[in-house]
Amino acid sequence: MxxxxxxxxxxxxxxxxxxxxxxxxxxxxxxxxxxxxxxxxxxxxxxxxxxxxxxxxxxxxxxxxxxxxxxxxxxxxxxxxxxxxxxxxxxxxxxxxxxxxxxxxxxxxxxxxxxxxxxxxxxxxxxxxxxxxxxxxxxxxxxxxxxxxxxxxxxxxxxxxxxxxxxxxxxxxxxxxxxxxxxxxxxxxxxxDSFARTGILSRIVSGVLVLALGLFTGGLLTAVHQSVIAVGDAVVPWGLIVSLVITAALLAGLRIVYETRIIAGIATAGLLVAQAFLAFASPGGSVLVPDNVAGAVWTIGSVFIAAVVLAWPKVVRRGGDRMKSPAAKGPERP
Missing domain, CATH: 3.40.50.10320 (LmbE-like)
Incomplete structure (x- = not known):
């Protein structure tokens, strides 16, 4: 370049x-x-x-x-x-x-x-x-x-x-x-792109830690996504809601903080691998992702969220809204 x-x-x-x-x-x-x-x-x-x-x-x-x-x-x-x-x-x-x-x-x-x-x-x-x-x-x-x-x-x-x-x-x-x-x-x-400017060892360590975070988060959220709570006559799928919100917050936060798709992509890989692994029946016959609405929404929704976060374009430099009124009176300091 x-x-x-x-x-x-x-x-x-x-x-x-x-x-x-x-x-x-x-x-x-x-x-x-x-x-x-x-x-x-x-x-x-x-x-x-x-x-x-x-x-x-x-x-x-x-x-x-x-x-x-x-x-x-x-x-x-x-x-x-x-x-x-x-x-x-x-x-x-x-x-x-x-x-x-x-x-x-x-x-x-x-x-x-x-x-x-x-x-x-x-x-x-x-x-x-x-x-x-x-x-x-x-x-x-x-x-x-x-x-x-x-x-x-x-x-x-x-x-x-x-x-x-x-x-x-x-x-x-x-x-x-x-x-x-x-x-x-x-x-x-x-x-x-400050991540790309760090040393190779720092990038490797960051990648390993984020992968572990993705695996842990994917496993934990997959385990709780079927949880519900009764509110009067309504059944609220709080586990599914919380799982989708945490997934979006985690991946979007990593994308914003590191200003690169690499770290968010590694976390996504960990999250989806954990989710896929737990979707299979255990030796005891238990299933963490059953064939129901919540299971389908969790599987498809997490993939959709990851795709949106990773495909979202970088912030365009000309979007500096703090400069939209250059002649306005204000503090004389950046």
Missing amino acids: VERVLFVHAAAGDETATTGATIARLVASGSEVTVVTCIRDEETAPELDAALAVLGVADHRYLGAADARWRGLAPREYSHTGPTALVSAELGEVASDVGAVIQQVEPTVVVSYGASTGDAERRRVHEATAWATEVLRVPFYTVGRPGAPAQVRVDDPESLARKHSALAAYRGHLALADRDAAEGLNRLRPGR
């Missing part, structure tokens, strides 16, 4: 100075890279275009433009100062614009600044990006400080050389940046 990586930066020059080598390596490896610059500055625009060309970035957007703006809102520009200053904009609006790009690009990873940055504009970008990736459940990596420990490091000579060439497109101090400085990234949020 081709990696699609979205970089969100405050102003021109940041994309090269902080993540230039990372961008160069991703482009060289065939990844699709999108760079979003939040503040539009006509003076630095030509330098930004030249630097991105050196890095090989074909998809660049200014936050607030038509291709980086929340649907239904008129395009706008974010600036350093004045009434359109980035730091003065509603956090919800900035986060929604970032979210709009995420919905369009559907990146596998988003990269931006860390929370500890001292610059007000970068801090605003971090807050907005953290909010957007949290709502849309996208893995979020932050740029580490030079020399600090990092989960991902980019320090190969070719990428650093490309970064240095891109920095030369900028006038002033950026052209003098240290081309040998390694870049480090740290994962802030794993995002979707």
Whole structure:
């Protein structure tokens, strides 16, 4: 699968100075890279275009433009100062614009600044990006400080050389940046499909435990599904009702928590195997799943519930309802 990586930066020059080598390596490896610059500055625009060309970035957007703006809102520009200053904009609006790009690009990873940055504009970008990736459940990596420990490091000579060439497109101090400085990234949020990102041993242990849970649950519910209680003149099949509810809650809960069909599928296998095994007559002649209405409903109903849970599509990223009113007043925190 081709990696699609979205970089969100405050102003021109940041994309090269902080993540230039990372961008160069991703482009060289065939990844699709999108760079979003939040503040539009006509003076630095030509330098930004030249630097991105050196890095090989074909998809660049200014936050607030038509291709980086929340649907239904008129395009706008974010600036350093004045009434359109980035730091003065509603956090919800900035986060929604970032979210709009995420919905369009559907990146596998988003990269931006860390929370500890001292610059007000970068801090605003971090807050907005953290909010957007949290709502849309996208893995979020932050740029580490030079020399600090990092989960991902980019320090190969070719990428650093490309970064240095891109920095030369900028006038002033950026052209003098240290081309040998390694870049480090740290994962802030794993995002979707966190089960697939765990170690093989953890996945095996989780699978075994869930299979055991499925077998136990299937056996227990099969044993009680024929239970009834008389309420006046009516006979309530409480055992069947409880069994179906617990089955739905268990499988749906596993699907939601693990965000993958694998774990829910393993639990389903355990549950149905236990159910099928107990459907046969025991050596003593007892039958836990007799040929009656309750037995048929339990057998067919559990299979139907499992099929619905496993076939249910993943939550679409553009369904971030917490962003539906980006310009609304509200708490200034994600």
